[in-house]
Amino acid sequence: xxxxxxxxxxTKYIKYKFDQDPHLQSVLIKGELSNFKHHSSGHLYFALKDxxxxxxxMMFKTAAxxxxxxxxxGDQVIVEARVSVYERRGSYQIYVNKMQLDGVGNLYQxxxxxxxxxxxxxxxxxxxxxxxxxxxxxxxxxTASTGAAIRDILNTLQSRYPLVEPVKISTLVQGQQxxxxxxxxxxxxxxxxxxxxxxxxxxxxIEDLWSFNEEAVVKAIYExxxxxxxxxxxxxxxTLSDYVADVRAATPTQAAMIATPDxxxxxxxxxxxxxxxxxxxxxxxxHARQALTRYQDYYKFKQPTLLYExxxxxxxxxxxxxxxxxxxxxxxxxxxxxxxxxxxxxxxxYDEVKRNQLTVQQTYEQLxxxxxxxxxxxxxxxxxxxTALDTLSPTKTMLRGYSIVKKDDDVVTSSHDLHKGDYIxxxxxxxxxxxxxxxxxxxxxxx
Numbered sequence: 001x002x003x004x005x006x007x008x009x010x011t012k013y014i015k016y017k018f019d020q021d022p023h024l025q026s027v028l029i030k031g032e033l034s035n036f037k038h039h040s041s042g043h044l045y046f047a048l049k050d051x052x053x054x055x056x057x058m059m060f061k062t063a064a065x066x067x068x069x070x071x072x073x074g075d076q077v078i079v080e081a082r083v084s085v086y087e088r089r090g091s092y093q094i095y096v097n098k099m100q101l102d103g104v105g106n107l108y109q110x111x112x113x114x115x116x117x118x119x120x121x122x123x124x125x126x127x128x129x130x131x132x133x134x135x136x137x138x139x140x141x142x143t144a145s146t147g148a149a150i151r152d153i154l155n156t157l158q159s160r161y162p163l164v165e166p167v168k169i170s171t172l173v174q175g176q177q178x179x180x181x182x183x184x185x186x187x188x189x190x191x192x193x194x195x196x197x198x199x200x201x202x203x204x205x206i207e208d209l210w211s212f213n214e215e216a217v218v219k220a221i222y223e224x225x226x227x228x229x230x231x232x233x234x235x236x237x238x239t240l241s242d243y244v245a246d247v248r249a250a251t252p253t254q255a256a257m258i259a260t261p262d263x264x265x266x267x268x269x270x271x272x273x274x275x276x277x278x279x280x281x282x283x284x285x286x287h288a289r290q291a292l293t294r295y296q297d298y299y300k301f302k303q304p305t306l307l308y309e310x311x312x313x314x315x316x317x318x319x320x321x322x323x324x325x326x327x328x329x330x331x332x333x334x335x336x337x338x339x340x341x342x343x344x345x346x347x348x349x350y351d352e353v354k355r356n357q358l359t360v361q362q363t364y365e366q367l368x369x370x371x372x373x374x375x376x377x378x379x380x381x382x383x384x385x386x387t388a389l390d391t392l393s394p395t396k397t398m399l400r401g402y403s404i405v406k407k408d409d410d411v412v413t414s415s416h417d418l419h420k421g422d423y424i425x426x427x428x429x430x431x432x433x434x435x436x437x438x439x440x441x442x443x444x445x446x447x
Contacts, residue, residue, distance in 0.1 A: 007090065015085035018092065024083035029055075029094065030102050033075045044071065048079065048094070056093040057081065063097050069109050076102040107206050111213055115240060118215070123222050124243045130227040132247055132259060136195035138165045139259055140226075142185045145170035149202045149231070149252040156256035161263055167194055173201035178211035183220040190224045197224065198255045199241070200231030212239040221245055231255035304389035308382055315378060322371055326364070333360055403428045415442045 005013075018024055031048040038044055042061030047054050057079070071077070078101075081094035101109045118124060139157065143149045150168065157166055171185040172178040182199070189197050199221070201209075211217065212232045218240045221228055230245035231252045242248040249255035337353060394404065404427040405412040412418060418440050426433040 008087070011085060011087045011090045014092075015087060018084050021083075026080060026097075027083060027094070028078065028080055030076070030078045031055075033071055033073060033077060036071060036073045044096075046071075048077075056086075056091065057096055058093065059096040059099065067099060068113065069101060071099065078102045107210065111206070111240070114213065114215060115243070118218060118240065118244070123218060128222070129246045132227050132229065133195040134261060136161075136164050136259060138167055138192070138194040140167045140169055140189040140192060140194040140197045142169045142171050142182070142189060142197060142199040143201050143252070144173050147202055149200060152251070152253045153198060153231075153256045156253050157260060160257065161260035164260055167192060172211075174204070174208045174211055179214040179217050182211060182217050186217075186220045186224055186228075190226050194226060196259045197226050197228045198231055198249075198252070198259060199228060199245075200249070200252055200255060201233070202252070203234035203237055209233055209237060209239050212241040215240075217241060218244045229255045229258055304386070304393050308386055308389075311382060315375070315382075319371075319375070326367060330360070330364070415440055 029048060031050050034047040034049050034054065036044070036046040042064060044059040044064050046057055046059075048057050049055070077099050079094070079096045080098040081096045083092060083094050085092045122128070141150065141153055143153070145168070154166055154168075157164055167189070169185050169189055172181040186197070186199065201212075209232055212230075221230070221241055221244045227247075228245045229247045229249055230239070230242045231249040231254065232239045232241055235250040247258055249258055333356075337356070340353075406425045406427070407417065407422055412424065418424070418437050420437055420439060422437040424435050424437060426435060
C-alpha cells in the first residue's frame with residue numbers, strides 16, 4: 001500500500017514537471033476561440049482549438065485589461081501563454097499573458113485603432129464637409145480603368161445628366177503601390193478645376209479595400225479643396241475614406257446619382273417654370289391693359305387744357321409776386337438812401353451811394369436774368385407737355401381720319417355692339433353725323 005500514490009500527489013508531480021520545463025513557460029499558439037466566457041470577476045475562460053485539437057485556457061483580469069480589442073467566439077487569435085496543470089481537475093491548460101487577433105482579424109483591429117485616432121484628430125467632423133455642386137460641369141472619376149465601377153459610373157452619368165463632362169483618371173485600387181497612386185491621382189484631380197471628384201472601386205475583402213483605409217489616403221482626401229464622393233466597395237463595405245469624404249455612396253452607381261441631378265426632374269422643373277411664367281405674363285398684360293383703359297377714360301386726357309390751365313395761372317401769379325417783391329425791395333432801398341442823404345452831407349457819401357446804386361443795378365439785372373431763365377424753362381416744359389398731351393388728344397386722332405361712334409351716348413368699341421336698325425352718332429373733326437345701321441359685318445360672322 002505504501003507504493004501507491006494518491007491522485008493529488010501524482011497531479012502535484014505532473015504540475016511540478018510542467019512548471020519546471022522552460023519550454024512550457026512561454027509558448028506562442030494560434031487558434032480559434034471557443035466556449036468563450038467573461039467571468040464577473042474579470043477573468044476570461046475559453047478554449048483554443050484548431051481543426052484537430054482543443055486546449056482549455058484562461059486569462060487573468062490584469063492581463064485581460066491590457067487587451068485593445070473585445071474577444072468573442074470564433075475569433076482567430078495569437079496568444080503568448082504558460083502551460084500548466086489545474087490540480088483540482090487534473091487537466092492541463094494554458095494561462096494566457098498576451099492575445100491579439102490573427103490575420104484578417106488583425107486588420108480589423110488596425111482599422112478600429114486608426115478610426116479612433118482619426119476621429120479624435122477631427123478628420124471625420126461634419127463641419128469639414130463640403131457641399132456637392134447641384135449642377136456640375138466636370139466630374140473627375142478616380143478608379144481602375146477597367147471593371148464594373150467605371151462602367152456603372154459612366155452609364156449613370158450619361159443617363160441622368162449628359163451635360164456633365166466625365167474626366168477619367170485611372171489608378172491602382174489594391175496592392176502595395178495602390179495607396180501612393182491614389183494620393184497622387186487625388187492631388188492631380190484637385191488641380192483640374194472639376195466640380196466634384198468620385199473616388200472608389202468595386203467590392204472586395206478587407207484586404208482588397210485596405211488601400212482606402214491607409215492613413216495617408218485619408219489625409220489626402222481631407223486636404224482636397226474639391227468636394228469628394230467616396231464609393232468604395234458595396235453597400236455593406238465601409239472604409240475610412242468613406243468617413244473622411246464629403247459624402248459616402250453605398251455603390252459607384254449611387255455616387256454618380258449623388259453627383260448629378262436627374263434630367264427628367266429638370267425637364268419637369270423647366271415645364272413648371274414655363275407654365276408659371278406664362279401665367280404671370282398673361283396676368284401682367286391683363287393688368288396693363290386695365291390700367292391703359294383707365295388712363296384713356298381719365299377726364300383730363302379728354303380735355304388736355306385742364307392739365308396746364310392751372311399751371312399757367314400759377315405762373316402769372318408768381319410773376320406778379322416776383323415783380324411786387326422786387327419793387328418793394330427797390331422802394332425800401334430808395335427810402336433808406338433818402339434817409340442817409342438827409343442825415344449826412346451828400347458830398348461825403350456820393351461815392352458810397354454810387355457803389356450801392358451799382359450793386360442794386362447788378363442785383364436787379366441778375367434777378368431779371370434768373371427770372372427770365374426760369375420762365376423760359378417753365379415755358380419750354382409747358383410747351384413740351386402741351387405738345388405731348390395734344391398728340392394724345394382725341395381731336396388729333398380725328399384729324400388723322402378717325403371718328404368716334406356713339407350709341408345711346410356710349411362709345412361703341414366693337415361691331416358686336418351694333419345691330420341692324422340701331423341709331424348711331426358719328427363724331428368727326430368738323431362735325432357730327434346721325435346714321436342708321438343697315439348692315440353689320442364682324443370678322444367672325446356676316447350679319
